[in-house]
Amino acid sequence: MLAxxxxxxxxxxxxxxDAVRSRALLLSAARAVFAERGTEASVADVAQAxxxxxxxxxxxxxxxxxxxxxxxxxxxxxxxxTTEKLLTANDPAAxxxxxxxxxxxxxxxxxxxxxxxxxxxxxxxxxxRGKIERLESAVEALVDRARRAGVVRDDVTGxxxxxxxxxxxxxxxxxxxxxxxxxRRYLALTLDGLQPQAARPLPxxxxxx
Amino acid sequence: MLAxxxxxxxxxxxxxxDAVRSRALLLSAARAVFAERGTEASVADVAQAxxxxxxxxxxxxxxxxxxxxxxxxxxxxxxxxTTEKLLTANDPAAxxxxxxxxxxxxxxxxxxxxxxxxxxxxxxxxxxRGKIERLESAVEALVDRARRAGVVRDDVTGxxxxxxxxxxxxxxxxxxxxxxxxxRRYLALTLDGLQPQAARPLPxxxxxx
DNA sequence: ACCTGAACACCGTTCAAGT
DNA sequence: ACCTGAACACCGTTCAAGT
Numbered sequence: 478m479l480a481x482x483x484x485x486x487x488x489x490x491x492x493x494x495d496a497v498r499s500r501a502l503l504l505s506a507a508r509a510v511f512a513e514r515g516t517e518a519s520v521a522d523v524a525q526a527x528x529x530x531x532x533x534x535x536x537x538x539x540x541x542x543x544x545x546x547x548x549x550x551x552x553x554x555x556x557x558x559t560t561e562k563l564l565t566a567n568d569p570a571a572x573x574x575x576x577x578x579x580x581x582x583x584x585x586x587x588x589x590x591x592x593x594x595x596x597x598x599x600x601x602x603x604x605x606r607g608k609i610e611r612l613e614s615a616v617e618a619l620v621d622r623a624r625r626a627g628v629v630r631d632d633v634t635g636x637x638x639x640x641x642x643x644x645x646x647x648x649x650x651x652x653x654x655x656x657x658x659x660x661r662r663y664l665a666l667t668l669d670g671l672q673p674q675a676a677r678p679l680p681x682x683x684x685x686x
Numbered sequence: 687m688l689a690x691x692x693x694x695x696x697x698x699x700x701x702x703x704d705a706v707r708s709r710a711l712l713l714s715a716a717r718a719v720f721a722e723r724g725t726e727a728s729v730a731d732v733a734q735a736x737x738x739x740x741x742x743x744x745x746x747x748x749x750x751x752x753x754x755x756x757x758x759x760x761x762x763x764x765x766x767x768t769t770e771k772l773l774t775a776n777d778p779a780a781x782x783x784x785x786x787x788x789x790x791x792x793x794x795x796x797x798x799x800x801x802x803x804x805x806x807x808x809x810x811x812x813x814x815r816g817k818i819e820r821l822e823s824a825v826e827a828l829v830d831r832a833r834r835a836g837v838v839r840d841d842v843t844g845x846x847x848x849x850x851x852x853x854x855x856x857x858x859x860x861x862x863x864x865x866x867x868x869x870r871r872y873l874a875l876t877l878d879g880l881q882p883q884a885a886r887p888l889p890x891x892x893x894x895x
Numbered sequence: 896a897c898c899t900g901a902a903c904a905c906c907g908t909t910c911a912a913g914t
Numbered sequence: 915a916c917c918t919g920a921a922c923a924c925c926g927t928t929c930a931a932g933t
Binding site: 595596600633637640641643644645647648649650651652655656658659661662663665666667668669670671672674675676677679680681682683684 | 804850856858864871878884885888891
């Protein structure tokens with residue numbers, strides 16, 4: 478019930494060699510299993526893929542959510558790096574489009590990431606929330622640049638772009654088994670709505686950052 | 687394992703009076719419970735809310751999915767009626783916007799409906815699939831009218847509008863607890879992208895109907 | 896310190912026993 | 915015919931017993 482016996486409980490004294498190995502095996506197994514079958518794959522499945530007992534999972538991660546959060550955290554790091562690189566790209570409009578493409582691609586190829594992008598409980602996990610905010614501020618900078626270049630309407634925010642990124646994926650999701658590229662259609666449609674020329678006043682303000 | 691003992695198994699001889707009552711109690715309880723807490727509420731909870739044993743649920747519905755499908759089916763019927771009424775509205779652009787609003791409103795106020803609109807397994811249920819197709823053809827007619835009036839770009843289909851309806855909801859979903867009206871922002875943004883003036887060529891064709 | 900599997904409270908589903 | 919709750923195979927999580 479309480480804070481649980483995480484390997485790094487409070488103070489982080491060094492792990493024993495076998496524990497280091499177990500942790501790495503678990504993370505690697507979780508990456509593969511959750512990517513393919515989503516977060517509803519069982520903890521027992523992850524433990525088996527790692528060649529360990531399922532009790533060991535809970536020695537290293539206080540809950541299944543904590544394990545999922547660790548995986549998703551890595552993926553968010555990758556996306557943050559990609560986004561920050563795009564901040565120095567030549568074409569600000571293309572940079573914005575490439576951020577959206579990278580984020581949606583991640584969801585298409587990783588079932589775990591799109592579970593989280595949609596409402597899964599891991600979204601509220603402190604580790605994940607923090608990373609989402611870091612990503613959001615990088616995207617905010619990306620939008621600012623595009624706005625100054627006059628290639629995006631001036632009433633949209635970085636958070637809008639973040640939400641639209643997952644929204645575009647979700648729009649196409651029901652058809653993706655039959656039409657794996659359909660998300661590109663709804664991305665294009667969304668980008669058309671983001672043009673300054675298309676702008677009509679929005680009825681609801683962006684939520685406070 | 688097999689087709690299961692649904693109350694209307696194959697031939698539908700009339701139900702006994704107590705069975706009619708039980709079925710009605712179950713449907714009514716399921717409506718309330720699933721609307722509030724989504725489809726992850728347990729069958730035991732529905733049974734308890736109906737004042738019946740949980741075994742009774744499976745006498746009337748072969749699986750939990752069948753029960754959810756019965757509820758969602760009713761909601762789709764309502765949305766179909768609303769949509770068909772809109773076919774005779776004066777303003778074709780407003781009619782399209784009102785369809786989207788009605789569909790999103792349903793998701794905002796009914797957790798079960800938005801579980802299904804997102805990828806839940808019930809989406810593939812034959813009962814639900816059939817109703818979605820009926821709704822889709824009504825929406826197709828709505829789009830045709832708007833297209834002929836020149837108020838919507840000519841490369842979008844009824845299915846596009848259906849997918850966008852659930853997509854707009856999903857876009858706002860993570861923020862809805864804090865900003866319950868935020869979906870109106872993304873609906874407006876999406877409608878801006880649907881204007882003929884905003885249209886740039888789309889990279890991926892609509893899936894075959 | 897770390898790993899493990901049996902044990903617990905849940906879930907959807909089945910079915911023998913009651914009316 | 916219909917209802918019921920115990921029983922089953924799962925799930926996430928805990929923890930005593932092993933190394």
